[in-house]
Amino acid sequence: MRLDRAKDVSLRDNVAWPGTDVFLSMAPGMKIFQAANEFGAARTPSKEEEMDPWKGINTPDRPR
Numbered sequence: 001m002r003l004d005r006a007k008d009v010s011l012r013d014n015v016a017w018p019g020t021d022v023f024l025s026m027a028p029g030m031k032i033f034q035a036a037n038e039f040g041a042a043r044t045p046s047k048e049e050e051m052d053p054w055k056g057i058n059t060p061d062r063p064r
Helices: none
Strands: 009-012 022-026 032-035 044-048
Touching: none
Parallel strands: 009 032, 022 044
Antiparallel strands: none
């Protein structure tokens, strides 16, 4: 899951299954309320990182 510009995010009752790499990737400084999640099987439960997840997507509105 990737969150970039979301506000008032609440994650509840999520499960990271065995083999999950990063369960939650988010922009630096995001505030997220979490309750009753089980991320123990994920290699990295959550990670703050600057990235552009859309850069590899070819859309007509994006010049190449």
